Amino acid sequence: MRECRVTEFFSAPPPRQVIVVEGVGVSLGGHSVLENISFTLDEGTFLGVIGPNGAGKTTLVRAILGLIKPDEGSISVMGMSPEELKHELHHIGYMPQQVLFDPLFPVSVYDVVMMGRTCCIGVLRFASRDDREAVMKSIEAVGLKGLEKRPIGELSGGQQKRAFLARALCLETRILILDEPTAGLDIEAQENFMSLLNRLKEELGLSIVFISHDVSVLARFADEIICINRTMHLHGRPEDILGSERLKEAYRCEFDFLAGIGISDRSAD
């Protein structure tokens, strides 16, 4: 059932692997949610994760973040186990599926981004000048300068997502883990978000794990894609896998979401 096509790399020195997932299985409440998941993420790579609802994508992210302990297999992030990682979390920026916040919550954009630095400020301490500078830099990087004093609830959906991206970036972030960050945005806002992300990836050399249902977005921006539905179905470059029969198999339905997105090889038809 499982097929892992390993991407060919350039002949240059092999890039550092920032995330290594080996044979990971997770059960929640007696049900197996993930089985035998293996992949690696190289530094500076944009990895798209696709799969149907309930495929275990979010569980995978939670396991990588160390919020869930896998029943089998191992995960290493920047050479550390999730337990060790807990003390080194300032290298990982995480943006959850939906930030379920109260729009009346009395915090500004600046306050929200500062929350991202909570773990590196440390318990019992106040924000230093470095913290404040990092927050402003991060706000600037996502193009929200001038809006930092606005209450978060008064921003548009797209601006809110960018504020949460800034929060994920305001540490010494090397890896960004984004769980359906563009869900609920209109096409223009989605486009803006993705080109911003792409620019930040190039400028900062970020490695990105990007969960999405939107195959057309991943086809354009991802360097590699894995498709999971409880177990791994595919791993490869977007152009290799997005038209394949196996993707249909993973989703267990006929679908035609590749129409009109500029992927010439549509072997699925």
Add this chain to the structure above:
Amino acid sequence: MRMLAYGFAQRALVGGVLIAILCSMISFFVVVRRLAFVGMGISHAAFGGVAIGLVIGINPILAAGFFCVLVAMGIGWFSRKGYLHEDTVIGILFATAMAFGVLLVSIADVYNLDLMSYLFGSILAMNWVDIIVLAVLGALVTSFLALFFKELLFFSFDEETATASGLPIRFVYYGLLIAIALTIVVSIKLVGIILVSALLVIPGATGVQLSKNYRSVLVISLLTGVVSVVLGLYLSFWYDIPSGATIVLVLFAIFLMAMALSPRRGYIQRLRYKAAE
């Protein structure tokens, strides 16, 4: 000022201001984290604790303290385990604890005026021991809130990301519940079990009406709490009316004014728009 010539009034005023400060700070989190029903649940559960204390003859406030912390932990434990929703657990626990209290009281036949003062508070109830207990517990709760303020704020705003950032979220959550329980217990004597939830909700709600910045929300919350308690106690003293009820009504009046002045939806704002048109 003649009020201060009386010892009981002095104690009520000192205790009242301490309670106001404590409740107003907790109130900020109760409002932004939407724990109003948790506050209600814990305060009503205190009745069970008071009844145990009255029946077995230990200090009812002490008994209520243990009981409330237990109920708070129970609410936290059940809802964190995901077996039940927070509000469901509270709905179950608070009625059960009150029923338990009523039963105990009727069996032991201690239904008296004393019990009424626990339910609705009394200006006469504060003694210096209460105030010392209040000061000590207040210092404890205040230092918890101050030391973990940014963790509490992050947790209240977005629990999932806060957890993913490796913050001690479980500690912060249970800490906040226990802080709410202790605040309720020390406030019971003055405002009573039934009315204490107003002090836990209205100051923060007033703050949120008037500002969108958490720093000023906190300041407004504190001012609202202190002004209401002091004014409520004066009125209660001069007109010989129940202190708890007076404080709550003053709180509500201030809240109404804040709503009218609120930049969010205020009448003044609307009038200004009209004038601009």
